[in-house]
Amino acid sequence: MKILVCISKAPDTTSKIAFTDNNTAFDKNGVQFIINPYDEWYALVRGLELKEANGGSVTILNVGGADNDPTIRKALAIGADDAVRINMEPTDALGVAKQIADYAKENTFDMVLCGKETIDYNGSQVGGMVAAFLDQPFISNASKLDMAGNTATVERDIQGGKEIVQVDTPFVLSAAKGMAEARIPNMRGIMAARTKPLNVVEPSAFENTTEIASYELPPAKGACKMVSADNPAELLNLLRNEAKII
Amino acid sequence: MSILVYANTAKNKVHKSAFEAVSYGAQIAEKSGDSVTAVVVGNADDLDTLGKYGADKVIHVTNDKLNDFQPTLIAQAIQQAAEENNASIIVFSHDLSGKSVAPILAAKMNAGIVTGAVDLPQMDGDFIVKKAVFSGKAYAHVKVTTATKIISLTPNALEKKEYNKTASVEDKAYELGDSRLKVVEQKIQSTDLPLTEAELVVSAGRGLKGPENWGMIEDLAKALGAATACSRPVSDMDWRPHHEHVGQTGVAIRPNLYIAIGISGAIQHLAGVNQSKVIVAINTDPEAPFFKAADYGIVGDAFEVVPKLVVAAKAMN
Ligand SMILES: Cc1cc2nc3c(=O)[nH]c(=O)nc-3n(C[C@H](O)[C@H](O)[C@H](O)COP(=O)(O)OP(=O)(O)OC[C@H]3O[C@@H](n4cnc5c(N)ncnc54)[C@H](O)[C@@H]3O)c2cc1C
Numbered sequence: 001m002k003i004l005v006c007i008s009k010a011p012d013t014t015s016k017i018a019f020t021d022n023n024t025a026f027d028k029n030g031v032q033f034i035i036n037p038y039d040e041w042y043a044l045v046r047g048l049e050l051k052e053a054n055g056g057s058v059t060i061l062n063v064g065g066a067d068n069d070p071t072i073r074k075a076l077a078i079g080a081d082d083a084v085r086i087n088m089e090p091t092d093a094l095g096v097a098k099q100i101a102d103y104a105k106e107n108t109f110d111m112v113l114c115g116k117e118t119i120d121y122n123g124s125q126v127g128g129m130v131a132a133f134l135d136q137p138f139i140s141n142a143s144k145l146d147m148a149g150n151t152a153t154v155e156r157d158i159q160g161g162k163e164i165v166q167v168d169t170p171f172v173l174s175a176a177k178g179m180a181e182a183r184i185p186n187m188r189g190i191m192a193a194r195t196k197p198l199n200v201v202e203p204s205a206f207e208n209t210t211e212i213a214s215y216e217l218p219p220a221k222g223a224c225k226m227v228s229a230d231n232p233a234e235l236l237n238l239l240r241n242e243a244k245i246i
Numbered sequence: 247m248s249i250l251v252y253a254n255t256a257k258n259k260v261h262k263s264a265f266e267a268v269s270y271g272a273q274i275a276e277k278s279g280d281s282v283t284a285v286v287v288g289n290a291d292d293l294d295t296l297g298k299y300g301a302d303k304v305i306h307v308t309n310d311k312l313n314d315f316q317p318t319l320i321a322q323a324i325q326q327a328a329e330e331n332n333a334s335i336i337v338f339s340h341d342l343s344g345k346s347v348a349p350i351l352a353a354k355m356n357a358g359i360v361t362g363a364v365d366l367p368q369m370d371g372d373f374i375v376k377k378a379v380f381s382g383k384a385y386a387h388v389k390v391t392t393a394t395k396i397i398s399l400t401p402n403a404l405e406k407k408e409y410n411k412t413a414s415v416e417d418k419a420y421e422l423g424d425s426r427l428k429v430v431e432q433k434i435q436s437t438d439l440p441l442t443e444a445e446l447v448v449s450a451g452r453g454l455k456g457p458e459n460w461g462m463i464e465d466l467a468k469a470l471g472a473a474t475a476c477s478r479p480v481s482d483m484d485w486r487p488h489h490e491h492v493g494q495t496g497v498a499i500r501p502n503l504y505i506a507i508g509i510s511g512a513i514q515h516l517a518g519v520n521q522s523k524v525i526v527a528i529n530t531d532p533e534a535p536f537f538k539a540a541d542y543g544i545v546g547d548a549f550e551v552v553p554k555l556v557v558a559a560k561a562m563n
Contacts, residue, residue: 011380013494013495013513013514013517014513014514017380017383017384019384037495038495041495092358093349093359094352094353094356094358094359097349097353116345117345119380119381119494119495119517120379120380121379121386122361122362122377122378122379122380122381122498123349123361123362124340124345124349124361124362125348125349125352125359125361126349127349128317128345128346128347128348128349128350128352128353129349129350129352129353130353131318131350132318132321132349132350132351132352132353132354133353137318137425137426137427138317138318138346138350139427140317140342140345140346141342141345141346143488153430157342157489158315158342158343159254159256159261159315159341159342159343159440160256160257160434160440161432161433161434162433163315163429163431163432163433164429164430164431164432164433165427165428165429165430166427166428166430167426167427167428168426171426171427177481177488177491177495177496178488208391209352209356209357209358209359209390209391209392210358210359210360210388210389210390210391211388211389211391212386212387212388212389213372213374213387213388213389214386214387215379215384215385215386215387216376216384216385216386216387217383217384217385218382218383218384218385218520218521221538221539221540221541222541224527224537224538224540224541224542224543225541225542225543226542226543226544226545227542227543227544228544229544229545229546229547229550229551232544232546232551232554232555232558233554233555233558233561235526235542235544235555236555236558236559236562238542239503239524239526239542240562243503243524243541243542245446245502245503245523245524246446246470246503246562
């Protein structure tokens with residue numbers, strides 16, 4: 001079973017978000033980067049579990065510059081076999097998806113796994129786009145994935161509930177909570193990751209369809225109005241008559 | 247030219263988020279002078295109500311292949327409707343259906359897409375859409391440079407506008423490919439609205455001590471007509487189901503009211519809820535970080551405060 005796991009780099013969840021260059025660029029100063037949690041905790045770990053149970057390989061794919069290599073090495077330390085970095089600063093999801101799809105077309109995988117969204121741009125776009133470029137079925141927001149031969153049984157979140165679907169390989173899936181438990185790399189994994197292959201591939205040509213014109217921080221919150229614990233009814237009164245929301 | 251809106255249905259009714267998307271499309275059309283076409287896949291017995299929120303026309307796609315949720319085929323149907331109607335902008339709701347279908351369509355049409363819009367696009371000169379990024383810690387203004395543009399709208403982000411038009415309904419049996427995806431079982435939850443679309447949310451954290459204490463949280467939610475949510479440790483310990491987990495690595499929501507009970511207000515939790523219009527924190531610890539993000543607060547023990555709130559909320563109704 002050949003599994004491709006797409007990972008994105010994202011700022012650590014405790015990062016202070018700030019912008020530079022007249023609010024046109026994210027300020028990376030002092031920011032720690034991690035593997036996007038959905039990609040790491042769910043897509044990667046489930047991919048590894050499937051490999052452990054059925055044999056095969058897990059390849060990591062990242063679209064980004066050389067500064068992403070430490071993040072990619074962490075995915076190798078968790079247990080992936082090899083990694084590919086497509087050497088391009090990602091600027092929009094369609095461009096990233098095109099690179100992933102071009103690579104996946106040339107190297108044929110049984111499944112392409114990614115996270116349901118990134119915690120920086122919150123797009124929920126790449127998985128569906130890759131599926132469209134590859135003309136493969138797309139299962140989004142999957143919370144369980146089991147394989148029997150070539151047939152996957154997947155639980156997915158849909159509007160208002162969950163459903164179980166079946167699909168034969170190849171397919172593209174975006175992973176959500178429930179699919180696996182996060183793994184912490186051990187010392188052996190970290191040592192092994194240093195010598196695992198990380199191949200750098202040049203991007204194919206494409207044109208951007210979107211660009212970020214500027215960023216904005218939300219306005220600061222005013223002071224919190226305190227209500228006495230002895231009279232909680234006053235809270236409802238304020239919500240109804242002052243905030244006018246209930 | 248026209249604005250095309252994918253109007254999602256559930257249980258034979260047009261979904262609430264679909265009305266928001268149609269109204270959003272209609273507000274764009276007001277500026278651009280286009281007409282608004284809603285595309286509905288599957289059955290709904292209230293298609294005429296789409297006119298109320300601004301649809302001029304409804305395309306009802308009747309192909310049986312769409313009885314199950316088939317994102318690829320829905321994208322094919324919408325693409326045909328878009329081409330037939332010369333659509334320049336295609337609007338989705340950024341709900342679980344939109345998140346699945348819109349990116350497929352964007353790739354198939356090579357259309358620039360902005361997901362999770364929180365405001366109407368700016369259209370004089372460049373076409374720019376505002377969306378939340380960094381899990382609600384900031385906004386980005388995204389410029390779309392293609393002729394066909396796709397936008398998905400964050401649920402509960404904008405007030406719906408009423409237009410009271412009468413929309414004509416056209417049945418279409420578009421030709422669709424075959425899908426390898428088979429739905430074998432549906433587990434529809436009984437909760438009425440998905441958390442992302444709820445206007446009022448009552449949420450609780452580890453301060454509640456154990457799952458057996460959620461009765462008062464549910465009572466309060468019921469009395470207010472609110473949905474329930476929880477912090478991540480609470481769902482990790484299986485005190486509550488995963489779909490209630492809000493935050494940076496759970497569901498991001500922007501209800502009109504978010505009441506946080508016994509939740510400390512960690513940065514990862516706030517990331518998923520700080521776009522709520524009004525935030526209430528109830529916590530025994532006056533130094534809890536949640537009070538810095540809240541509009542109203544009560545320093546007190548949830549086990550004393552919440553039952554009193556339930557009584558007061560019931561009395562209010
Ligand atoms: C990568 C990463 C991602 C994360 N993502 C998320 C996420 O998406 N969502 C999320 O929620 N968390 C997330 N977290 C976890 C987050 O950092 C916090 O640990 C978590 O939010 C704390 O949950 P809590 O507030 O329920 O519990 P605690 O931090 O234990 O807080 C409990 C609160 O209850 C109060 N309390 C205690 N007793 C009472 C009482 N009787 N009455 C009233 N108040 C009482 C306490 O004063 C305290 O403030 C993430 C962490 C990491 C590292």
